[in-house]
Each structure stands twice: as structure tokens, then as C-alpha cells.
Amino acid sequence: STFDNIYTAVAEASSGFAKPQGLIYGYGTAGFRLKANLLASVVFRVGLLAAVRSKKLNGQTIGVMITASHNPEEDNGVKLVDPQGEMLEGSWEAYATLLANAQTDTELVEALKKVVATTKTDMGIKANVIFAKDTRSSGPSLVAALQAGLTAMSSEYKDYEILTTPQLHYLVRCINTAGTPAEYGAPTELGYYEKLGKAFRTLMDGKTRPSAVFVDCANGVGAPKLRNLRRIVGEDILDVRIINDDIETPSKLNSQCGADFVKTNQKLPPGSHIAPQDRCASLDGDADRVVYYYLDQDSTFHLLDGDKIASLAAMFIQDLVKSAGLEEEIKVGVVQTAYANGASTVYLQKVLGVPVTCTPTGVKHLHHAAQRYDVGVYFEANGHGTVLFSPTSLSIIEAAKPQSPAQHTALQSLRALSDLINQTVGDALSDLLMVEAILAHKGWGPKEWDGAYTDLPNRLVRVVVKDRHAFTTTDAERRLVSPAGIQDRVDALVAKYKGGRAFVRASGTEDAVRVYAEAGTRSEADELACKVAGLLSDY
Ligand code: G16
Numbered sequence: 001s002t003f004d005n006i007y008t009a010v011a012e013a014s015s016g017f018a019k020p021q022g023l024i025y026g027y028g029t030a031g032f033r034l035k036a037n038l039l040a041s042v043v044f045r046v047g048l049l050a051a052v053r054s055k056k057l058n059g060q061t062i063g064v065m066i067t068a069s070h071n072p073e074e075d076n077g078v079k080l081v082d083p084q085g086e087m088l089e090g091s092w093e094a095y096a097t098l099l100a101n102a103q104t105d106t107e108l109v110e111a112l113k114k115v116v117a118t119t120k121t122d123m124g125i126k127a128n129v130i131f132a133k134d135t136r137s138s139g140p141s142l143v144a145a146l147q148a149g150l151t152a153m154s155s156e157y158k159d160y161e162i163l164t165t166p167q168l169h170y171l172v173r174c175i176n177t178a179g180t181p182a183e184y185g186a187p188t189e190l191g192y193y194e195k196l197g198k199a200f201r202t203l204m205d206g207k208t209r210p211s212a213v214f215v216d217c218a219n220g221v222g223a224p225k226l227r228n229l230r231r232i233v234g235e236d237i238l239d240v241r242i243i244n245d246d247i248e249t250p251s252k253l254n255s256q257c258g259a260d261f262v263k264t265n266q267k268l269p270p271g272s273h274i275a276p277q278d279r280c281a282s283l284d285g286d287a288d289r290v291v292y293y294y295l296d297q298d299s300t301f302h303l304l305d306g307d308k309i310a311s312l313a314a315m316f317i318q319d320l321v322k323s324a325g326l327e328e329e330i331k332v333g334v335v336q337t338a339y340a341n342g343a344s345t346v347y348l349q350k351v352l353g354v355p356v357t358c359t360p361t362g363v364k365h366l367h368h369a370a371q372r373y374d375v376g377v378y379f380e381a382n383g384h385g386t387v388l389f390s391p392t393s394l395s396i397i398e399a400a401k402p403q404s405p406a407q408h409t410a411l412q413s414l415r416a417l418s419d420l421i422n423q424t425v426g427d428a429l430s431d432l433l434m435v436e437a438i439l440a441h442k443g444w445g446p447k448e449w450d451g452a453y454t455d456l457p458n459r460l461v462r463v464v465v466k467d468r469h470a471f472t473t474t475d476a477e478r479r480l481v482s483p484a485g486i487q488d489r490v491d492a493l494v495a496k497y498k499g500g501r502a503f504v505r506a507s508g509t510e511d512a513v514r515v516y517a518e519a520g521t522r523s524e525a526d527e528l529a530c531k532v533a534g535l536l537s538d539y
Contacts, residue, residue, distance in 0.1 A: 029508030031079030036138030047149020085173035085424025127155035164287035166427030193232035199420035218258030222287035290428035294446035307344035310379035323410035333373030459529035
């Protein structure tokens with residue numbers, strides 16, 4: 001064909017990024033994630049697929065992010081971003097896997113031709129791809145592999161260097177909407193800060209500057225980027241104290257700090273010096289997750305996780321919609337996963353009266369479910385989430401004519417919120433500003449926020465098993481299908497605990513199985529989690 005030169009270039013370039021023998025790669029919860037030294041061939045091939053995806057979508061810009069987020073420094077990963085800043089369309093994950101697992105250069109070219117044919121892609125269209133990486137030391141060499149793949153495909157590309165994952169998602173959407181009525185913002189890192197800063201200032205108009213918020217940046221990319229954000233937002237309205245910002249010592253990334261550490265261990269990162277009632281937050285290694293926490297007067301630790309953030313956001317937005325007189329037209333809904341604390345679901349449904357949907361783990365699942373609501377709040381308990389305003393509700397808010405000063409203020413706040421909140425993906429920096437703005441509006445400290453409902457005691461355990469792929473689930477990951485017989489044993493354990501709940505699922509980002517348990521008391525939750533984990537050694 002006329003594109004033989006491309007296929008020849010791919011085969012030649014591919015020989016520099018040979019696939020290790022015997023490995024089978026899978027597209028997990030958030031793309032490919034492995035030890036960094038096993039990833040070069042995968043990233044090269046993701047470059048090929050990004051170019052095909054862009055061609056298929058008429059040359060719209062596709063994003064590639066090189067990060068392993070909450071995982072340790074020696075890991076890395078790669079994920080693809082679709083034109084509106086969403087995660088890669090699910091049906092294309094199979095093509096990514098097909099390319100990643102082709103053993104030889106010849107097989108790779110065959111696989112590539114197959115993807116092109118199956119997706120009916122016109123190879124004559126120019127591809128456009130942008131990419132960025134987090135602070136990991138393996139980033140630059142993986143970028144080289146990506147560039148080689150893009151070059152072989154004669155794709156246009158732009159390297160945005162070091163960014164948070166959500167910043168790359170933002171840029172992709174900005175580029176693809178430029179010059180259209182849905183224009184999302186200026187396609188630069190500065191444009192991102194300015195958009196958030198402007199919206200935050202509008203929301204904080206007339207409010208006194210909140211007390212300091214202490215932010216643990218997991219020794220990752222969040223640290224320099226939060227510093228940039230603080231500068232552009234203005235320290236007169238945002239007092240952020242940055243901790244765990246050492247991005248020069250690779251081993252420190254996500255180690256004994258960060259959102260995953262705090263959520264899993266339910267304790268402060270060691271070395272935190274905070275006073276009772278101080279607001280604290282932890283980001284993860286690519287700044288797409290955030291959790292809050294504080295110490296009460298007795299120095300007891302209290303976590304304000306993704307469920308608490310979702311509840312706060314749903315409550316505030318629902319109130320604003322009512323104050324704006326739009327409650328008949330705009331309905332708020334919430335999306336959670338099985339990890340959501342049972343008390344949060346009850347609060348949302350019974351106290352706020354909002355519908356709640358449960359999906360499998362992974363922002364890609366929650367995002368799509370949230371798009372079915374007028375305003376869809378979605379958060380994983382681990383702090384990964386955002387709020388989506390549907391195009392229709394945005395037009396309603398835009399067009400609404402206020403009948404009173406109160407309605408005027410509510411509408412203005414809703415508009416600013418929709419700009420403040422990253423509409424493409426969960427974004428720790430944007431979520432942080434959202435929480436700060438809501439607390440300022442309510443005049444709340446962390447204790448008042450925490451008072452909405454009391455978490456059921458819970459425990460999350462990570463168990464290393466022989467073959468995590470043996471664990472398959474159904475019912476939004478709440479029940480195991482295989483290994484055969486195991487779910488009955490889990491059920492029998494759960495039945496022994498009043499208010500008990502537990503489930504088991506394989507991680508899609510780590511080589512392990514996760515066990516989650518809830519029960520009436522802390523010790524019962526620990527015991528139930530431990531007993532369920534104990535079952536796994538038999539499989
Ligand atoms: C990723 C996903 C999240 C998911 C988390 C854990 O987070 O983006 O949606 O909750 O992994 O997934 P699993 O339990 O399958 O390992 P991150 O922050 O690592 O990108």
C-alpha cells in the first residue's frame with residue numbers, strides 16, 4: 001500500500017525497543033503499569049496507537065501521560081487521553097494490548113495493520129499527539145521510546161515535559177476545543193493556573209482568607225505545580241504550606257507519605273507537625289488524588305477521604321442549585337465504587353436525597369456513569385474524582401436570569417465552580433481549591449465538615465497472591481466469581497459481624513489483591529479484613 005514506508009519505519013524503529021520474552025502486558029485500571037525497566041517496548045507501541053487513534057479521530061489531538069501515579073519510584077506507566085480529556089475509550093484498550101504483546105517486529109507490524117483495518121482508520125490523515133511525564137527518573141528514557149514510535153508514524157507531537165496527569169488532560173481538551181463554542185481554556189500550563197485562579201477568586205469574593213492548609217505532595221510533581229498554582233492564584237487568598245516536596249531524591253516518591261499512604265494506613269505521614277484542627281491534605285505522585293485529614297483536640301487522627309469530598313461537593317452544589325431556583329431543571333447525582341464507606345452512601349441517599357450509582361474501580365468507569373447526571377459528582381474513596389456539569393446544565397446556568405441578589409450570587413458561584421473543577425478527570429489541585437472554597441463559604445473547619453456523617457470503621461488490606469488474575473468479580477466488584485467457592489466463604493465470615501461488609505478484588509495497578517472490610521467497631525473491621533485476607537492464601 002501507499003503506507004508501506006510507515007510500516008517499514010515502524011519495523012525498523014521497533015527493533016530498538018524489543019519486547020521482553022515471556023511477558024504478557026495488560027491494560028489495567030489506569031493503563032499499563034509495571035517496573036519501569038519493562039516498559040520501553042510498551043511505550044513505543046503506545047506511541048503507535050496514539051497516532052492511529054488521532055488519525056481515526058480526524059487528527060484531533062491525543063494525549064499520552066507517562067506516570068505510575070501512587071506506585072513506587074521504580075515503577076512507571078503509560079496511559080492515553082482521548083480528545084475531550086477523557087481516558088482512552090474502553091474498546092481501544094484491546095488494541096493497546098494487542099500491540100503491546102506482539103513479540104517480533106514483524107508481528108508488531110501485522111498487529112498494527114490489523115488495528116488500522118479493524119478501526120477503518122485512514123492512514124493518510126496527519127496525527128497529533130501531546131505528552132508529558134511525572135518526576136520519575138525513568139521518565140526521560142520512556143519519553144524517548146514514545147518519540148520513536150510517534151516519529152515512525154510520522155505523527156506531529158509536542159512534549160509538555162513535566163506535568164501533573166490532570167494538567168495533561170486539561171491541555172488535550174483545550175487544544176481540541178480551541179476556536180469552538182466549547183473552548184475549554186488556554187492550552188498552556190499557565191492557562192491552567194489562570195483559569196483555576198480566576199474561578200477561585202470569584203468564589204472567594206468577599207470571604208476572608210482561610211487559615212493555612214498543609215499539603216503533603218508525596219515528593220512528586222504536585223509540589224512544584226502547587227507552588228506555581230499558589231503564585232498565580234495569589235497568596236492573599238490562598239495560604240498553602242507545602243510539605244514532602246523533595247523531587248530530587250527518587251526513593252522518596254510516595255514513600256511514607258502521599259494520599260495512598262494516608263488513606264491505607266489511616267494515619268499522618270511520619271514527620272508531620274500539625275496542630276489540632278489544622279486542615280491537612282495529601283496528594284499522590286501525579287496529583288490526581290487528594291485526601292484531607294486533621295487531628296482533633298485529643299490528637300486523634302480523622303480522615304476526610306474521597307467519600308467525604310464527594311459528600312461535601314454534592315451538598316454544596318445541591319444548595320447552590322436550589323438557591324439559584326434551578327432545582328427542577330438540574331439534578332445532582334453521585335457515583336462511587338464498592339470502596340465507598342457505607343455511611344457515606346446512606347448520607348447521600350437519605351440525608352441529601354441524591355441518587356448514587358456504584359461502578360467498578362477506575363476513573364474511566366466512574367466518569368462515564370457521572371456523565372449520565374445533570375451534575376455528576378464522582379469520587380473514589382482513595383480521593384480520585386471530580387464533578388461533571390453536563391452541557392445542558394451549563395447552558396441552563398449560563399442562560400438563567402436571576403430574580404434576586406441571592407439567585408445572582410448562587411448562579412455566579414455555580415459558573416465559577418464549573419470552571420474551577422477540572423471537567424476532564426480527577427485533579428488534586430482543582431479539588432483542593434474546590435474544598436477550600438466550599439469550606440470558606442460554609443465557614444467550616446475540618447470538624448464541621450466531618451460532622452456530616454460518621455464513617456463506619458473500615459480496613460483495606462493488600463495481599464500478595466500467587467496469581468491475582470485468578471480473582472474475577474461481578475456486581476461492580478462487590479462479589480467474586482472465581483476462584484470457585486471463595487465468595488461463599490467470604491459471605492460466611494461477613495455474616496458473623498453485625499453491620500459487616502467485605503469484598504475482594506484484584507488490583508489493576510499492583511501485583512496484589514485488595515480486601516476491604518467494614519464493621520461496627522475498629523477491631524471488628526480489622527478482624528474481618530484479616531480473616532478474609534487469610535482465606536486468600538488457599539488460592
Ligand atoms: C489508579 C486509578 C484509580 C484507582 C487506583 C487503584 O489510581 O486511576 O481509579 O482507584 O489506581 O486501582 P487498583 O485498586 O485497581 O490498583 P492512580 O492514582 O494510581 O492513577
